[in-house]
Every structure is written in C-alpha cells, then in structure tokens.
Amino acid sequence: MNDITEMLIDSTNRIMKDICTKELVNESEKGRWAADLWDMLAGSGMITVAIPEVRGGNGGEYTDALSILRLAGKYSAPIPLAETYVANWLLNQLGADISEEPLTIALPSRNELFSFKENKDGWIISGKASSVPWARFAKQVLVIGKTESEHALALIKPEYGEIAFRQNLAGEARDTITFESVFMENCEVIPIDLDWVMKQLRYSLAVTRIVLMAGALERVLELTGKYSSERNQFGRPIHRFQAIQQQLALLAGEYVAAGVASDYAVDAFQKGQLSKEIIMAKIRINEAAGNAATLSHQIHGAIGFTYEHILHQNTRRLWSWRDEFGTETEWGMELAEQIMEKGQTGIWSFLTDK
Known part of the structure; x- marks a missing residue:
C-alpha cells in the first residue's frame, strides 16, 4: 500500500x-x-x-x-x-x-434493451429497467439499448421517466424506472460493442459487491468481538465461554477468507483480468456473508435483530449484496463452463495459471 x-x-x-x-x-x-x-x-x-x-x-x-x-x-x-x-x-x-454527480446503471438482459430512435432534434427513448440501484436519487441513469443499426448506451435523467420506489432487504433503493417514448434533446447516444460492455459492467459491478461485503464483514467482526467482551453472563464476559470462543473463531475465519478473496479480486481487476479470479472471489465471499451473518447473530442473541442495535445494518446488506450481480449458483455455473472448455488437459493450468 x-x-x-x-x-x-x-x-x-x-x-x-x-x-x-x-x-x-x-x-x-x-x-x-x-x-x-x-x-x-x-x-x-x-x-x-x-x-x-x-x-x-x-x-x-x-x-x-x-x-x-x-x-x-x-x-x-x-x-x-x-x-x-x-x-x-x-x-x-x-x-x-x-x-461527480450520483450516477446509476440499469443493467439489462439481452431481451430488455432500451430502444433509441433518432429524431432530427434528438432521440426518442423507450424501455423499462427493474432493481436499478438508487434510481430515485441519481442525477443520470446509464442505459443500454439499440438504435436502428447498432447497440448503444446513453445517460438519461431519471425525471424524464416514471420511477416506482422499491427496496432490497437492507432498505436500499432498488427502483423500477420506465421511459415511454421520452424525447431527449442533446442526448449523447454512444455506439458500443454490446458483448464487451456487458462483460465490463457485470464483472465490475461484481467486484464492487465483493469489496462492499468485505467491508461489512469487517464491521460485523468488530461489533461481535466488542459485544462478546462487554456482555456478562454468570459473572464473566461471554467471550470466555468455550462455545462462544468457537463461534468467534469461525467468524474470524470467514472474515479472513473474505478478505483474501476480496484482495484476489481487486488485484485481478487492477490487471484487467475479468475472469475466474473475480468469479471465485464472488462465490467465496457470498458464502462468507451468509455464514458470518448467522454466527454474529447467534453470538448477539435477540439484541442483534433490534432496530436500536447497529448489527442488522451490516448483516441485512450482506444478505442483499450476495444476491446482486451474481449468486453462488450463477457464478458457479459460469466457472464450470470455463473449466469444461479447457478439457482434462487444461484443468491444472486453469487452476494454477501454470
């Protein structure tokens, strides 16, 4: 560093x-x-x-x-x-x-692309996107679509469309935004290679969820360690009990594994490697998120679920972020496909880079 x-x-x-x-x-x-x-x-x-x-x-x-x-x-x-x-x-x-204004991204599937129709004074844009992060607060939304001749993207002001407020489990805005034949003057529509852009966005957004979860896991471990050292039962702090020590050790193990996975993904992303490194990191940190949330709430007991306590702010985000931009199953299937493409003779080099 x-x-x-x-x-x-x-x-x-x-x-x-x-x-x-x-x-x-x-x-x-x-x-x-x-x-x-x-x-x-x-x-x-x-x-x-x-x-x-x-x-x-x-x-x-x-x-x-x-x-x-x-x-x-x-x-x-x-x-x-x-x-x-x-x-x-x-x-x-x-x-x-x-x-420097707040931006967001409507990441579509291939059958949900927006429509861009050129008008002599601008563009007519139509489309609908769901689960758009923070759409109600963003100044512009990056959308991907198709003109009459090519794929393209554009930044659109959300106020031109209709926004249906939605939230994820953590209470974060994940809105549905709809544009019905909206005319936009002076809108820059940028031609793109759709496959390249979709891969860039999917892997980049996955990396963001990896590091966000790594940060949340750090806070979960800090809160749980602090609580277990301050909460007394039968005349001593609960972290002195063997059962709690075992859970703390497991929680610390998940945090360390998540940190290693996060560092691995960040290093690969910095090198421009949008491949198995990020996939494996997302799978592992997704698993760590689920295990760590369970362990931390077991140690905290009922108080960890209360509105007054801060723990749930992190654990609800862990549960939410693990499902965004690729679950363990989705990334696992893609990893399996990459392995199968290598064949028996290529598995070792695929896993070891040697």
Missing part, C-alpha cells in the same frame, strides 16, 4: 465515521438522501478516483477506489458510490464525459 492509498483510506474513514452514523443509515431507509455524505466525498475528490486527471478525474488506481468502496461497505454508506465508479470508468474507456 502506497502513501496515496493510505491517505485516501484515512480520509475516507474519518468522513464515514463522522457522517455515516447509525441514524443516517436508518433515515436513508425511510427515503432520505444522504446529501451531506455525498457532498463531502465529492469535495474531497473521492468520486472520480481511477480516472486520469487529463480526463477530468483525480487519478489513482482501481485499487484506490475499491479501498474507498470497502469503507463504504463497512459503514453501510447509503449512496450510489459503487455505481458511480463503474459508470465513470466505463464512460472514460469509451471517451465520454465523466461526472
């Missing part, structure tokens, strides 16, 4: 600790936009990390941005930081303008 990364992590940690409180997260689940948190991160140059300065960004590497995102996961930050990072990274690769 270099000095710049350490500085970014330290600054972000202080911002999150000061602003991203339990009360802020609870209020966000009731529909409040965390404007102060976003503005502070934007003012500190945290929104356009990993974008070259010549392109309007703040420089740095993907590893720097993902380190910031891991802290966002630790503190359950209720903002579309992950989606804004991924959208900006893609726009930068395509040579388009980036933004």
Whole structure:
C-alpha cells in the first residue's frame, strides 16, 4: 500500500465515521438522501478516483477506489458510490464525459434493451429497467439499448421517466424506472460493442459487491468481538465461554477468507483480468456473508435483530449484496463452463495459471 492509498483510506474513514452514523443509515431507509455524505466525498475528490486527471478525474488506481468502496461497505454508506465508479470508468474507456454527480446503471438482459430512435432534434427513448440501484436519487441513469443499426448506451435523467420506489432487504433503493417514448434533446447516444460492455459492467459491478461485503464483514467482526467482551453472563464476559470462543473463531475465519478473496479480486481487476479470479472471489465471499451473518447473530442473541442495535445494518446488506450481480449458483455455473472448455488437459493450468 502506497502513501496515496493510505491517505485516501484515512480520509475516507474519518468522513464515514463522522457522517455515516447509525441514524443516517436508518433515515436513508425511510427515503432520505444522504446529501451531506455525498457532498463531502465529492469535495474531497473521492468520486472520480481511477480516472486520469487529463480526463477530468483525480487519478489513482482501481485499487484506490475499491479501498474507498470497502469503507463504504463497512459503514453501510447509503449512496450510489459503487455505481458511480463503474459508470465513470466505463464512460472514460469509451471517451465520454465523466461526472461527480450520483450516477446509476440499469443493467439489462439481452431481451430488455432500451430502444433509441433518432429524431432530427434528438432521440426518442423507450424501455423499462427493474432493481436499478438508487434510481430515485441519481442525477443520470446509464442505459443500454439499440438504435436502428447498432447497440448503444446513453445517460438519461431519471425525471424524464416514471420511477416506482422499491427496496432490497437492507432498505436500499432498488427502483423500477420506465421511459415511454421520452424525447431527449442533446442526448449523447454512444455506439458500443454490446458483448464487451456487458462483460465490463457485470464483472465490475461484481467486484464492487465483493469489496462492499468485505467491508461489512469487517464491521460485523468488530461489533461481535466488542459485544462478546462487554456482555456478562454468570459473572464473566461471554467471550470466555468455550462455545462462544468457537463461534468467534469461525467468524474470524470467514472474515479472513473474505478478505483474501476480496484482495484476489481487486488485484485481478487492477490487471484487467475479468475472469475466474473475480468469479471465485464472488462465490467465496457470498458464502462468507451468509455464514458470518448467522454466527454474529447467534453470538448477539435477540439484541442483534433490534432496530436500536447497529448489527442488522451490516448483516441485512450482506444478505442483499450476495444476491446482486451474481449468486453462488450463477457464478458457479459460469466457472464450470470455463473449466469444461479447457478439457482434462487444461484443468491444472486453469487452476494454477501454470
């Protein structure tokens, strides 16, 4: 870790600790936009990390941005930081303008592409997307569609469409947005290679969920260790009991495994490897999320489920994020397909890179 990364992590940690409180997260689940948190991160140059300065960004590497995102996961930050990072990274690769405003992404299947029809003064856009993260708060939504001759993407202001408010288990906005023959003047529709863009988005968004979960798992371990050392039963802290020590050891093991998986995925992403490294990391950290949530709630007992306690803010996000952008089953099937393509003689090199 270099000095710049350490500085970014330290600054972000202080911002999150000061602003991203339990009360802020609870209020966000009731529909409040965390404007102060976003503005502070934007003012500190945290929104356009990993974008070259010549392109309007703040420089740095993907590893720097993902380190910031891991802290966002630790503190359950209720903002579309992950989606804004991924959208900006893609726009930068395509040579388009980036933004410091909140962005989100409508990731479609191939039969759910938007329709772009050119008009002499602009474009007429139609389409519907569900489970769009933070659509109600985003300034622009990145949508993928098809013109009469090619595939393309565009940034659309959500207010041009109809937004049906939805939430995931964690209370985070996962809205449905519909555009019915919306005319947009001066809209930049960018031609794309659909396969390349879909792969970039799918793997990039999977990496964001990996690091978010790694951060949440860190917080879960901290909260559980603290609670077990303070909660007394039969005249001594409960972490002195062998059964609790066993559960704490298992929880710590899941945290370490998740951390290794996260580091593995981040390193691969930094090198541009959108393949098995990210797949295996998502599978492993998904499993860690489920196991760690169970263990932490067992140790906390009933209090961990109460609204007044903070633990549920992290565990509900672990349960939600593990299902986003690839479950264990979905990624496992893709990994199996890649292995089968190698044949018997290629399995060893596939697993060991040798």
